[in-house]
Amino acid sequence: MKLFFGLIFHMGFVKLNRFNDYWKNDEYFNQKIFGKAMSRNRFMLILRMLCVYVGQVTCSYDKVKTIIDYFNEKMMSLYYPTQKITIDESMMLWRGRVAFRQYMKGKRHKYGLKFYALADQLGVIMKLHLYGGASDYLVGGKNHVQKVVEHLLSNFINVGQHLFIDNFYTSVSLVEKLYTNKTFCTGTLRQKRKNNPREIESGKLKKGELCIVHKNNICVLKWKDQREIRVISSKYNGNLEHTRNRRGTLILKPQMVIKYNKYMKAIDRHDQMPMYYSCEHKSIRWYKKVILHVMQILLVNSFFLYNKFSSKKLTLYDFRLSVIKSIIEPHLPSELQMPLKNKVHCIMKLTKDTHGKTKRRRCNQCWRTLKKRVQTIFACEDCPGQPGLCIKCFRPYHKY
Template sequence: MGDRALTDKELEGIINNMSDCEYESDVDDSVGDPDFENFSSSESTDSEFDAGTARKRKKLEICVEANANVGAIDTPVDSEVNLSESSESSSDECSPNRDVSGSHKVRVIWNDCSGNLKDHPFNANPGFSAEFFAKRSGDEPLDFYKLFLADIIPMIVQETNRYATQKIISCIANETIQKNSLLTHWKDTNESEIVALIGMLIWMGLDKKPTLKDYFSRNILYKNDLGKYIGMSRMRFELLLSNLHFSDNETTDRTNRIYKIQPLADGLITNFQAACIPKKDVCIDETMIPFRGRLSFRQYIPGKRHKYGVKIFKLCAEKGYTYNLKVYSGKEDNPTSQSVASRVVLELMEPLLDCGRLLCTDNFYTSVSLAHELLDRKSHLIGTLRKNRKFNPKPITDAKLEKGDLIVRESNTHVIVGKWRDKREVLFLTTEAVPEMTGVQTKPGVVKKPSTIAKYNSIKSFIDVSDQKASYSTTVRRGIKWYRKEAIEILTNTAVVNAHIAYKFFTKKTINITKFREELVNKLFNERHNIIDIPSEGISRNHKIIEITSRGRCTRCYKANSERNGRAYAMANTPRIKMHCQGCEHKFLCMKCFFDTHNCSLRK
């Protein structure tokens, strides 16, 4: 043909006559994601090694053939690609050819929908565990909340005392402890004090103040007597908060990046799963805990309300109940052939697989490969899909639709991929049912949507409800210790939301999450000192001057001198006395201040 340029018709003829062409997505954002590797069309060998990890990799050879019946797409696609997966990730239906080396040969053919999908009936017994909740002592909010923390509080007490002791010994050995350090005032804590600390943290979410010290301020704008009522001073609160710990630093496995909160997370997850068995529909998504400090696995997600923070993967059931969770700690040192999304899904879903559940995921997790793995474990998948995922049917991804149009394709491996256009194009995947246009009631009126999209919106709201409830009166504040923020989030938000859901189910009472927190705080404090619910007129006010062995400055005199001339003047000129009134809030009172503040006079 010489050097003459080919015409458009000649190029079209060459393309139509091509066979065995390699099929890849037009857009590839697969850097660092094993599910989206660039695949070779060559036959896999029995002893192929990855140059990066020098380990054997099993091959799954997939041949993709797409029929062309959509719009202007009239060229069938028949290609061969290799997908690295473990031998367990493919079912017998998806792997008709199996050799002794462990390689799987799968032929995936996309055709018009026939409705020939796998039927995995739901065979679990969902609901709250009567045995678990039979251990509660009553029907108050605290009774449900304490069930989740029954074995957590003793662990926190033990590890907090251990950590404080280790820190004191280290400071003494290194001669770094200061004379006026708070650490010199440390005394071992107990369960009652940790319960009061958790109650104060929840209360701080209800009563927002600029800084922590303002909760103990005597300024008329912030003054409150809660710390005095529960017997916890500002110094003690700061000591407990700074030494709050959940694992033993000396014996734990430090290769685990989240070792500081792993025992707490494992204990709460065990209780969450023992308390409730989810219904058929479940949802997996991520949530962000805000944190802007220096941390190797800190995430940046621009679409989230808190763009910087630690990411938590959550599996939620109906009404926002958190069944399982996983703190994302960055790239693993020993990665498998699966992508991060697939590993997270299979790990969170492990207790719920093999019983016909329907999992809902967004486009970060959804893929044809994941659908095959879940079908192999008798579970269905529904979710939105990214256009550049490998093994998507090209006639679907390339189709140009008008508003309201719907096209679908079904594979011989029982996976349906479709596209629907509303204001924009939405690509989705399902293994449960063939999508059909249905009417959905919205505020403007009835809107036609595919049944798959309507079901996705309904199930996806489980995570949204959980995050919404946790956001009301949240107690998470700024701090430099990431693990403390994670722990406070799980203890005072996730566990409280789960307790709220269980409380409403068993008591049949309608109560919002804020009121539930208020009653919870009231009972947490009342359990320790039994004074929160006592009327003020019932409190004993036996005003009497007594003399004690210790000495201190008169509270009122010191305050007056400090306001007029400053703290240094007050320290030097306020006398130290041994007298105080046993019925007053002031520890020390001179004789003049006693008679100035009480409705009585000196007898002559």
Template sequence: MFDLLVTETNRYAAQVLANKIDTLKLHSRVNNWKNVDTSEMRAFISILFVMGLSKKPSYESYWSRWQRHFQPDREVSVDESMIAYKSQTGLLQYMPNKPHKWGIKSWGLADSRTGYMWNWQVYTGRQEGGRPHGLTYEVVTSLCQPLYGKGHHVYMDNFFISPTLFQELSDNQTGACGTLRAYRLDVPQPVKDARPKAGDDPHLFRDNEFLYITWTEKRKVNLLTSIHNGSCFFKRVRSKASPNCFREVRKPKAVQLYSQHMGGVDLADKQLQYNMVLHRCCRWWKKVFLYLMELSFNNALVIFKAANPGKRVNSEKFTLVIATKFLEGYDRLGVVKPGHPAASLERPARLTARHFPGKTQENKNKGKMSCNDCVVCSNRTARRHQTTFICKSCNVYMCPVPCFERYHSLVNYRITCNPGLHD
């Protein structure tokens, strides 16, 4: 993953430089661009994780991989999610019932118990040619397809559910349950006509392996399930009108189990809020990347808890451990701070300017070329080595191979000369 990030980052930078080469200002920071490597990318991700631990008002103040490492429980849920975003993009959506009303819509399949995001895809808008069975049918089937034949139970809300979708899941040994919009195609007429009152027994209608349940407490609920029966239980709920402020309600077990297992994607979104990276972006793809990175962190935390049952896990300490691991191998030497840094931290000019080798023009007696000790490999106490080559920019004596390259690329460039050094 990090190799891919490095490759695409450097490729994007090359495209930007090529497109703006004639319009860049003299002091534009783009002129100072240098290709990144894996250690720098890991360090950047580490900083993003740590930024999530301490939220500041500004920067200056401070997918298949998921499926390979975790097997969800039998109960999973499918739902939509919103990546908060307000800048211009063709993917921008408005959903007034979501906490983030503006953003990029995505679909997710999550483990109901832990909130592990097992499968995910972004909504890219309408497709040419349309969809034969509708958008929601294709979303659910594409998310659930890797789970086919394993006996999972998928919970979803009335935005997704249709009898046609349930038949597809049933044909692939996958159970399903969720609330239903009665006006959907292929919904039996008795279900559309059912209007039980509060306190009445639920209306049940069996259609082959599917069970339709219509039940009213505060408002009518239509439920479609292929994994439950019509059994009920008595539940104690609050009621101001009752003498002891409580009353018993006869509730279908299927409705209770739906409420229990539906919130996998919402649980994942909730857990993201605890250590969300503070990163304002003008590019939608950066926002999506950061969202996926946060989901990956949450999934990693779920895996760690599953591998260490009974162990208390602090998410902040877990973040710091990951950030520290990402920083391993990152060389901080040579990085210059803005402003007026101390002289010891300044990057020497020999490592940044343009340099060309040449021969000294000074002459000694008898017309011979002048020579002097190599600044890299010569050591008067161990092994002295003299050369006639110099760097034209630095005006320093050094051997062409390998001393010239060491002097202009390494902070600690000194080396002791040996018989095979200049071969």
């Protein structure tokens, strides 16, 4: 299975339309490493049988519940996040049939499966939840947004974390509830949301003007830049700070707006990384694509953590390549290595097994030149791995 996923990751570097193309001998598709590491039929059989559930399932979500739960438990045991954390949605492209497929207008992949993710400021995703639609027994139904936040924050409550969320989640009541649980919160606020202060909703502002309301240790702010922006925070107040815009001009902005722009992009940054070397292929089984998607998230997480704790920094390309090599190379059959040159090799007869029968191996030369499976009782004593060889193939193999 390690070798299988190593080949899957390598497909992110070598983009071909069909899985079969990676094993073609045509000079236009010549990818020798795939044929040496694993046969095409074995790879396709593993891919066909790939699943993470055992027994019968009561609903579609149960087909991937095991791997998502494993992901969450593994990340909790390996790493504790920074103080600044964020919650946001992440879409996985899927246009096929599934009951809980979602549509999000503002995302790059408008149709797909929606994940709710919790990440720290480095971009390391700590917790995932695949949204199962209105019938989702964990977060579906009434108070959906509040359920999502409580579910993802269940392991990080009452410890002084600072949460950044966008206007899909934020409300005055949610920020107050988090504050009572010793969790700070900062985020944008939708217009006319329930319990919004009246002062924020009334009146129009000129560019650069502020309207600030303090309520129960919560600061709600309306600021006019190119348009009116509403922000709420239990950590920051309405203080202004100097910052530079995209043109490099020094301007004044509210502190909570600056902090929100700095820390809210963690999940978007994480989503960007797998797209450079995406190894996902089309499939009619949605849960297989979810499995590969979660594996790619794990790979990007490990990249962020490596650069944090290692003195040597790597690019994503170099890190992926080192991971792929460490997975694939130990599984490459030693009998496929080329024979040592400038040395006279000796033929030997294979030993007998416990039943007294002489062992047999596939002739390496017949397979390499004719793609023909020929069993032989002889092998080369001096070549790495002692490859099996017919008597007639011994000299051609060593080029004597």
